[in-house]
Amino acid sequence: MTPPPEPHTDGGHGLDAVAPRRPWVILAIACAAQFICVLDVSIVNVALPSMRESLGLSPGGLQWVVNGYALTFAGFLLLGGRAADLLGSRRVFLAGLALFTAASLAGGLAQTGWHLVAARFVQGLGGALVVPTTLTVLTTTFPQSHARARALAVLTAAAGAGGALGGVFGGLLTGLLGWRWVLFVNVPLGVVLSLAAAGALPGASRGAARGAARGRLDVPGSLAVTLGTSGVVAAIVVSEGRGWTSAPTLSLLGAAVLLLTGFLLWERRARHPLVPPAVFRLRALMTANALALLTSGVLPATMFFLSLYLQNVRDMTPLWAGVALLPSAAGVALGAAAASRLVGVLGPRAVFMAGSLLAAVALVWLSRLGPDSGYVGFVAVPLFLSMAGLSVAGLPLTLTAVAGAGPDRAGLASGLLNTAKQIGGAVGLAALVTLAATRTAVLTAAGRTSEDVATTQGFGLALLVAAGAVLGAGLCGLALPRDAPPKPAPASPRAGVA
Known part of the structure; x- marks a missing residue:
């Protein structure tokens, strides 16, 4: 084990000065912000029928209520993270939170469908500024390896709980208060978090200001990667209705490939690159991104299938279906707590492989769902x-x-x-949903099974494939470091990356 690193200061690289007296307050703020930004990816799902009735939205408009947020959220994450490095995490965090809160208020007050869709796009931009900044804040606030592992475990649990509880809160708010409250709820939370963050987060030091003055945001690179990433997500969104071989889908994918290729070429010659070329030679970072890309679609797909199973096959109301999915949040929280203790002892490789194996076995168990399966033994426990x-x-x-x-x-x-997580989540969800729908359609057309049986068998096949993807990622985890990550050397202003 390496000795714990000394408290980190910015050293002129644009990071904020650390305020060690309030580390757990800062952790609470970061986790709450991460939770509401991830929650908003899925909290609107249950409210869509009410939105359609209230605002007269078309099926295409409803799709963009969900995917508009995902599009800008994924597209601007890299820009948001780099902006935090250059401009200071406190400044970017507060700006992103203000934008997210204002867009939530505007969406809740929407009187037409396009107002709501536009608000969701702006919400995603605010979330893209907040989410990567929370990791920057915690990395600088918890420089010691053990404390950092615990803090990041809590942050991981907050993000996972946000993804798992979207349907629960969406059902509660829509059923009790109306669909507008799935957006209004962010307003008081955003105001409280902004006030707390303004008082607790450390301001940029003079060295950070000098670093920000020297470093400039790579505008051409930022534009290319943002549009390219958004193009990938947009192609996935369009493919759900038009198919992967349709002209709009292929056009978006082609444009995204050109933009991302241009981004990589530009970064090699830019004076202030958004992503220094040396980053792509960091094996640990690239391995982590590749594994995240491979596995990130499993959680949203699992929650999607189970939500439909409980409502369409088991005839639960949205509210009770949300309650029935609560074991997912408990699993995320306890898993993160266990990981924070294990990773310092066993190292990232062993913990990742063990978690992947557990998830794969549980997904195989879930895939055996039938129309009359018991809730505890076939839903709650494996979920x-x-x-x-x-x-x-x-x-x-x-x-x-x-x-x-x-x-x-x-x-x-x-x-x-x-x-990587957002793109992997979008691609994985689209692929697994398409697989399940195809299997269900084939069985229904054959006329040999009931609609409920065909639906659950479609879900089962997709869950089996998801289990295979997680198991494959677990084997690829052999490329992760065996021991706990060492203290990284600080980067010099001219070196690009340490």
Whole structure:
């Protein structure tokens, strides 16, 4: 084990000065912000029928209520992370939170469909500024390895709980108060968090200001990667309705490939690159991103299938379906707590592989669902175990990515990792949903089974494939570091990356 690092200061690289007297207050603020930003990816799902009736939205408009947020959220994550490195995490965090809160208020007050869709796009931009900045804040606030592992475990649990509880809170708010409250709820939370963050987060030091003055945001590179990443997500969104071989889908994918290729070429010659070329030679960081890309679609797909199963096959109301999915949040929380204790002893490789194996076994168990399966034995227990396994596997990737980039590139590392997660989540969800729908359609057309049986068998096949993907990622985890990540050397202003 390496000795714990000394408290980190910015050293002129644009990080904020550390305020060690309030570390757990800062952790609470970061986790709450991460929770509401991730929650908003899915909290609107249950409210969509009410939104359609109230605002007269078309099916295409409803799709953009969900995917508009995902599009800008994924597209601007890298830019948000780099902006935190250059401009200071406190400034970017507060700006992103203000934008997110204002867009939530505007969405809740929307009188037409396009107002709501526009608000969701702006919400995603605010979330893209907040989420990578939370990792930067915690990396600088908790410089010691054990404390950092615990803090990042809590942050991982907050993000996982946000993803798992979207349907629960969406059902509660829509059923009790109306659909507008799935957006209004962010307003008081955003105001309280902004006030708390303004008082607790450390301001940029004079050295950070000098670093920000020297470093400039790579505008051409930022534009290319943002549009390219957004193009990938937009192609996935369009493919759900038009198919992967349709002209709009292929056009978006082609444009995204050209933009991302141009981004990589530009970064090699830019004076102030958004992603210094040396980053792509950091094995630990790239491995963590590749594994996140491979596995991030499993959690949203699992929650999607189970939500439909409980409502469409078992005839539960949205509210009770949300309650029935609560074991997922418990699994995420307990898995993150276990991972924070294990990773310092066993190392990232062993913890990631163990979590992946647990998740794969639980997903195989879930795939055996039938129309009349018991809730406890076929939903609650395997759902809890699968989410616990995914949560255990998630923390080593975060720790490896941050340690691999160095403290003065924490925002960039967070932006890269979260972008990989968002794209992997969108691609994985689209692929698994398509697989399940195809299987269900084939069985229904054959006329040999009931609609409920065909639906559950479609879900079962997709869950089996998800289990195979997680198991494959677990085997690829052999490329992760065996021991706990060492203290990274600070980067010099001219070196690009340590």
